[in-house]
Amino acid sequence: MTRIYLNEIRREFGSTLALDDVTIDIPHGEFLVLLGPSGCGKSTLLRIIAGLLAPTSGQVVIDDQDVTTLAPGKRDVAMVFQSYALYPHLSVERNLGFGLQVRHRAKDEIKVRVEAVAEQLGLSALLARRPKELSGGQRQRVALGRAMVREPKVFLMDEPLSNLDAQLRTATRQELSALHQSLKTTFIYVTHDQVEAMTMATRIAILNNGRLEQVGTPAEVYDEPATTFVASFIGAPPMNLLPAVALSLAGRVRVMAGGVDVTLADGDLAERDVLLGVRPEHLRRAPENSDGPVFTGTVLALENLGSEEIAFCDIGGVQVAVRGARPLAMAVGETVALTSDPHQLYLFDPVTTRRLIWVHDDSLAVHGAARASTNAPVA
Numbered sequence: 001m002t003r004i005y006l007n008e009i010r011r012e013f014g015s016t017l018a019l020d021d022v023t024i025d026i027p028h029g030e031f032l033v034l035l036g037p038s039g040c041g042k043s044t045l046l047r048i049i050a051g052l053l054a055p056t057s058g059q060v061v062i063d064d065q066d067v068t069t070l071a072p073g074k075r076d077v078a079m080v081f082q083s084y085a086l087y088p089h090l091s092v093e094r095n096l097g098f099g100l101q102v103r104h105r106a107k108d109e110i111k112v113r114v115e116a117v118a119e120q121l122g123l124s125a126l127l128a129r130r131p132k133e134l135s136g137g138q139r140q141r142v143a144l145g146r147a148m149v150r151e152p153k154v155f156l157m158d159e160p161l162s163n164l165d166a167q168l169r170t171a172t173r174q175e176l177s178a179l180h181q182s183l184k185t186t187f188i189y190v191t192h193d194q195v196e197a198m199t200m201a202t203r204i205a206i207l208n209n210g211r212l213e214q215v216g217t218p219a220e221v222y223d224e225p226a227t228t229f230v231a232s233f234i235g236a237p238p239m240n241l242l243p244a245v246a247l248s249l250a251g252r253v254r255v256m257a258g259g260v261d262v263t264l265a266d267g268d269l270a271e272r273d274v275l276l277g278v279r280p281e282h283l284r285r286a287p288e289n290s291d292g293p294v295f296t297g298t299v300l301a302l303e304n305l306g307s308e309e310i311a312f313c314d315i316g317g318v319q320v321a322v323r324g325a326r327p328l329a330m331a332v333g334e335t336v337a338l339t340s341d342p343h344q345l346y347l348f349d350p351v352t353t354r355r356l357i358w359v360h361d362d363s364l365a366v367h368g369a370a371r372a373s374t375n376a377p378v379a
């Protein structure tokens with residue numbers, strides 16, 4: 001059993017703060033994906049876990065042992081790089097066995113392990129080839145196999161699929177998920193690709209500018225984003241965010257903006273600014289005399305995705321995306337009234353960017369702050 005605990009990991013490069021006190025608890029067997037845009041600190045964090053880089057402060061704990069100052073070779077972790085880093089002059093077999101050879105394992109043992117891993121990855125017929133005689137996908141599997149023969153406690157992968165074409169990437173995602181299930185080992189996987197994260201992760205840690213925004217299952221980060229960053233980073237097109245005012249009118253809490261009128265709940269609320277969030281797939285044409293949320297605007301453009309269609313609408317000066325099965329039956333220039341289910345609306349604090357939830361009958365509280373209410377709906 002391998003538990004990894006990252007405690008307040010901070011890393012500075014001169015005046016750049018690459019990691020800002022990141023704390024993550026990674027239980028055994030997790031497929032944790034570190035997700036975020038380029039430059040947010042993903043590789044830095046992975047290199048710190050591997051021992052290739054020291055944190056400025058904070059600790060890396062593996063199975064209750066503080067390994068922060070331990071050399072990479074003593075941590076029992078294996079790293080798979082984006083570049084694969086295969087030895088070009090060695091055969092697939094020698095590449096696979098290299099990690100065991102430098103650890104002075106017996107020749108017979110290396111052969112058995114290499115053949116078992118090659119079998120598992122479908123590389124048995126390629127053992128005599130050199131890396132340049134392999135396809136991109138095969139090279140990627142050799143890089144993975146080289147990590148597997150060592151039977152490490154943890155696999156660390158830094159954008160391992162980014163050199164593959166789209167079709168191969170989809171197939172390899174499924175292979176990696178299956179491999180994770182059969183190895184039952186902890187994987188920590190870096191990517192900037194939300195689809196990779198959503199399809200493979202058991203949990204996703206979302207980084208923004210060196211800060212951890214949220215850690216959660218794919219469903220949690222999609223359905224219950226903690227911040228506007230998470231809400232806009234996951235989902236395509238991203239969640240619509242409209243500057244709005246929340247206030248009470250005749251004992252009902254309403255959220256209003258140009259072209260927007262939403263009744264949230266009964267209650268009294270001191271007037272305040274909010275960001276109103278709604279996902280493109282949750283907006284649809286409002287039926288006649290709808291008493292649900294109302295968004296009124298003009299269709300600016302339509303995008304045909306084949307099975308689906310996206311309409312970009314101007315609602316009170318904000319561009320709002322609407323996504324649904326094609327045809328959406330909307331025309332450019334048309335005025336449309338849209339609605340959604342009240343529980344599919346989100347509120348965020350425009351200053352802290354954190355999600356707000358409606359509690360009791362008179363207040364908006366920061367989502368997750370009390371820890372107990374993580375599943376509470378907005379309204």
Ligand SMILES: Nc1ncnc2c1ncn2[C@@H]1O[C@H](COP(=O)(O)OP(=O)(O)O)[C@@H](O)[C@H]1O
Pocket residue numbers: 013016017018036037038039040041042043044045
């Ligand atoms: N060796 C380094 N020297 C100086 N700055 C670095 C170094 N490595 C990373 N950085 C900076 O730290 C930040 C995070 O980088 P990185 O972890 O590589 O991001 P990511 O992998 O998410 O794209 C970036 O601003 C990057 O420029």
Ligand SMILES: [Mg+2]
Pocket residue numbers: 042043044
């Ligand atoms: Mg990187």
